[in-house]
Amino acid sequence: MSLQTVNPATGELVREFPSIDIPEILRILENVEADAAAWREVAFEDRTKCMRKAAEVLLANKEAYAKTITLEMGKPISEALAEVEKCAKVCEYYAENAANFLQDQPLEGSGQKAFATFQPIGCVLAIMPWNFPFWQVFRAAAPALMAGNAMVLKHASNVPQCALTIEAIFQQAGFPMNLFRTLMVGNDGAAVAIAHPTVSAVTLTGSTAAGEKVAAMAGSQIKKTVLELGGADAYIVLEDADLDLAVEKIVAGRMLNAGQSCIAAKRAIVLSEVRQAFEAKVVAAMEKISAGDPTSADTKLGPMARVDLRDELHQQVSDSLKAGAELLTGGVVPDKPGAWYPPTVITGAPEGSPGYGEELFGPVLSIIEAKDEDDAVRIANSSEYGLGGGVFTQNHERGIALARTKLHTGTVFINDFVKSDPRLPFGGVKRSGYGRELSDYGIKEFVNIKTVLLA
Template sequence: MDMAQKPNFQTVDPATADPGRSYLGHTPDEALQIAGKARLAFDDWRRTGIAERAAMMRRAAAVLRARREEFSALMTEEMGKTLVEGRAEIEKCAGNCDFFAEHAAGFLADQAVDMGGPRAKVAFRPLGTILAVMPWNFPFWQVFRFAAPTLMAGNTAVLKHASNVPGCALAIEDVFREAGFPENVFRTLLIPSRDVRAIIEADAIAAVSLTGSVEAGREVASQAGGVLKKSVLELGGSDAYVVLEDAHIPAAAEVAAAARMVNGGQSCIAGKRFIVVSEIRGAFEKALVEAMSAYAMGDPRHETTKLGPLQSVEARDNVHRQVAESVSKGARALVGGDVPAKAGAWYPATVLSGVRPGMPAHDEELFGPVAAVIEAADQADAIRIANDSLFGLGSGVLTGDVVRGERIATDELEAGMSFVNQNVRSDPRLPFGGVKHSGYGRECSDFGIREFVNIKTVLVHPEARSKAGTE
């Protein structure tokens, strides 16, 4: 094989902008061959007992915990995550593996249907080989959130990870190997985005899961739909938190800051728009500035660091462009808003006030540590502003009246998830996903494991001489 034909994946340390390790990828033909091997592995894997699958999945959890420090350091090296957040991410992956090892059998158990005579049931059976196209921001969790239920359902999986985290992508394949999964049940493809379409269209692939941008979602949905293959899409978000006049302001500001600053603000479900009723807007902004200022920039390898670099200088520059354009249109930076004079993808915790329609901070997703405060006249106006978005992933309500908050969260906010007095987060026990331009389908919980199965009707009549029915 001519090495010049293979793509090269060069990592860059976001904290310094220095080049890191590089990895040779797969040619288009090699990628198709790997997908074919995963499809062949499906024939045996689907017949592997669910208890045996669960034992392997529990071993995967043990491998993750045993190699936690190694994997945390790898995430820091490739996309700048702090070591503290990296450790938490690896533990979350391990917990997800344990959860589906324990609950998959129940989630996938046949369901009897009373037909008043014939015996009928609904069965959940695997589809085949599922392609996962995953992002860099949670390089282990995004994959394990998909992989644990998918493999427990009896499917095999092929991963196309983000190009800036090739080491993480290969490490995840290694976890499943070390845990004793058959060789081709989970495979990683190191390919550029331009080669994904051929994998989607390959006969070996049964369906596609993507977490990424709206633009990537449109492309993958179109390509999968063109060959009549199911897709699940978890796309961007501009999560709105409605802050009502009866909220306890210091506590609300702490929740808001935590929601905004998860993973340095680089999360689809990070709080981004804080819509505050006018009578408490000033007090809330003061408390939010104080809470956000606690997230000081620092070396992501240090234990006390709360804000590391963004994933790349290019990403940082785009966030700053959005901030600068918003300020030029009338927003005010109450804290932050300047690019530090040092190498690397650094950007400070920033609070923008006076955010209005027509500003990037109002209309676009800001993927960084920037909180946008939007004033609302009252509760109804706040709900209107929250829903006036192309996105609908997560949302929140901050209020002293939890009954009021639950009603708004349940019936008023247009989002796949809505939390009251806490920041939105993913959990294997709860369905995860969005509406509108935030995508479709669900991950996690029983809803997630059933996305990539054949929901199959089986009816058994006691007599073969029964009359044929009508459709």
Template structure:
């Protein structure tokens, strides 16, 4: 049984019987048929559906945002922003997809040559709970624009969100079976990946699950895009605007209650400004309002599940036992819901849990570096490589340092964030492939060479 619960109260919201193998087979057949027709439509006939998706999202913003808050605990203000970002991304690809997928002529003396981008087919999206609308639409907008179909296997704690995103696509006028939600158990995923009606798979989730899905897809030689875990460094050098860095760092760590692969997690600060940074960061984190996620003033709602909170608290205790210093939080509060307070750990070093492991919740780990060389070395001392932030007033030096930080994205004097105009993805155990930007729309396209020689006649 697939059960949805409210993490702020622990009360059950809904339950759903998983689809049977026969029902899944019917969905796969219908999706393949719908995609075969969809790909034959000109891209200029497909993109109006994306504009309509944006309209539907905005029209239903309050309903959809409330659903996000109820099922995974995101503060309502952030939930509304998530819906708006989905709409903006749909509009971006509605405008830019025709140019991004346009045929590219290649000069040739002997023939007419071009590179063209054809759709792959139906793509399975295995998605997490932390951004239940955004994770889907950042994949679906470019994928549908490119002529593919989409099947969504969402996290089983957000089934109502999963059904709602399917509703958005259908209300926008897409063919009925082009985008379908699969309400299934985890053990059914491997069979769907192997099914010949599925052309490729994308997954956003943990590194452990990514390795499983990658092996399943590789066994049947299917394209994958994997956006996995992260332990993003936020590097503050001695010449940075420390107060601005600290204010942005708090947002970068605690947005979405710290439950994002691209949250800043390890704050690496040059020793010369570390005390100032820690004081400012701790004060700003302490000012965040913890409470009811439906209150627009709340910054920290509950974590999504009790087991996630328990795992996070265990990381905090192990880090403190290893010698870190607690400057804020660090205790599980009494009362209902899966709340955990904003927590700050200072003097964290490699070998401690909060440095070596991904902390998926409202816990910040601050590490002090003797100089810039040690700061960069510490930033790269991780098995992950999703994003990185660098704070310095020396922009020429910053340009050089961005090239030696091991990450899929480096933001200077700002916080890492996804943007539909820019490719998003990681290296090392943060996965491979890219979403968003022109690179993202081409991930699920067949980059095809077409070579046409003039017709020849024989005398």
């Protein structure tokens, strides 16, 4: 098989890369193992120098990197630039904080001197998606490398140039040549890597179906996994919400990256008293968003990443309408090349239909009416997913109470849309996965928490 760069704005095949064979995979993993053994002995001070240099390389070349992102998956160039800048921030964050996060921790209660120490576990295999082709990798790689681990990347097959570029960035930053390597392989190659003794753990961001398969393969090898999977994030709009603020934030959270985000605002669950007013405002806001050339700095909405993904999304919309939902705007596939889809709003999707609880991975917002606060929580929690969500209310104590105990998700933002931040732990529950990335929680996922006691 080959890995292909296909311009999602035009459907044009830009470049093709051959997949490497099993002997080459094994050779790369052997080289990674050698550099990983040396890197674990490198002091934090020297790791920090390399990570800071990675941030500098990212910022110095951000325009070129952003163009590669836009070419391969269609993200508007302004969003692609912001993604590269965010990658530099996560590198700087762990360069600044890793040594403190992983310092020995004294333990009490034994009656003797004891402490916990946090040691690298070896090599982490990162299986990463196309929707944030730089950020998803760097948010996993920065803590893993600063913790003293190596990393091998199996990236999505439609962003091969991003994958190779990221490998080059770490090499330019002065990391050992084989400490971070890209495997130009498909799913079969990933299975070979998971089974290889060099790989100690796996981190995956992707679909729930992919997570099931990877977790099963890693589990059979007794290797730890961190999984960040799908989401059908619900944003509850209470009757006391500032509707203008709710619409502004929900539309922004829905349309970022053409809606192709696991933490996008996918379902707006609105109390009956304000549903009609909310719908009118949302439709007006969505209809102001027009698609355009993703390489233009003024463009806010580009194409989706692939035509097959666009077609799957459109089928979900069609199935929801057949089940009884109402189309308020959008929902028509443009008659032109590329993976284009308009800003779309549906309302009243009945339980069991795609618009009620499935992940809508594109620029489609589903509005669901709730009778009261308890009904809104019931609808939000009815999904099999539990990644993120939001609450809009002018009563902060009410919002905090809902967020803390009622909503079954890994993250809840009040009066804003969910976004990842290096300082905040990120991850889900239920079929959205397990484990955490970012903050001090993320760097401790792939270390050996070792107890040392002196008698």
